[in-house]
Amino acid sequence: MTAELSEVRLQPLDSVRTRLSVVWVSGACLILLLVAVQTLNGRYGDHVQEAWAWLLPNLMPTLGTILAGVVSTAMDPHRSRSVVRSYFYLLALGISLFYLALVLLTILIAPTGAGVTAKGAVEEMHTANLWLGPVQGLVATVLGVLFASKQKRDAGKPGGETG
């Protein structure tokens, strides 16, 4: 068992959480800022409520999970000894970037089609939920493991995988 683990590339859980938090917070802030500027410029006309009602549920649950995980360890004086397999970290990073890109593309692509009008843009947002929903489910599963699951308390041992 020990020999097998030594062949697996591992990353500290704290480091993985930090990197994923940066990706999510910066990505979500970019998207929120974009939609805020659009809203202030009247891009969504009478459909502002619908646009935000689409955006917030697509970002906030995952962002909340991440921030809750970060906050819960912020006051912990001890450095976590848990580690994460690198391929799992890359999976979490890849699926997060893919999801954030899908949300951003939904907004960016709107003026090039029927979404050039406010009504059309909101309709396209609702259509995008068809694929955003399942991907968000995958994101929540993967990030839930990294941010919400309890770490093994392994006193004295140099490492313990999450799960």
Added chain:
Amino acid sequence: MLPRSVFGDGSRTQVFSDIDRTLVAALNAGGYTARSYYSVPNGFALATRIEQINEDGTPKIPPARFAIEPEPVSIWRPAEYFKALLRGVPGYYRVIVFILTDAPFRASGERPTEAQATEWVSSGVNVLPRAIGDLPFTRDVNCTALVYEFTRKPGDGSDATQFDVPGRLDAMTHLVKSGIWRGFGTQ
């Protein structure tokens, strides 16, 4: 009011159908193939189909010209794209109505809706009735071009299109930019 010179040099007696032919030829030159005739006191009105125009009064390139919704923008035109992304695309619309009559008239102050203006091209008749066409084009008869402008703010749907009073551009600018004025010149 259009100068009488656009309808000929006055060397021969003209009737309303002669004026109609000149108007139709000018409209055709401007790309206005759909039009509708209405009866007005002592004359007729000729209305064009509602069209989408650019901010400067030039018509949009078809099929966007006669579409109600704004045209999607290309991502390869960055300035236009980012404007559409952040602010939306405003819509400018126009209906031109020529009125040929010797009866004086004034604006009623009633604001037509975009829906009403859209119907103008279909609720009239397709040709000038002979009874009106045979009326003489005397010196008391004037041909007036009324230009109805509509604007839709960025982000609003086509149902939120507003009639502009006063219009952003003057009637002559509209006639020139629409290509109709050039059509008169080729008669």
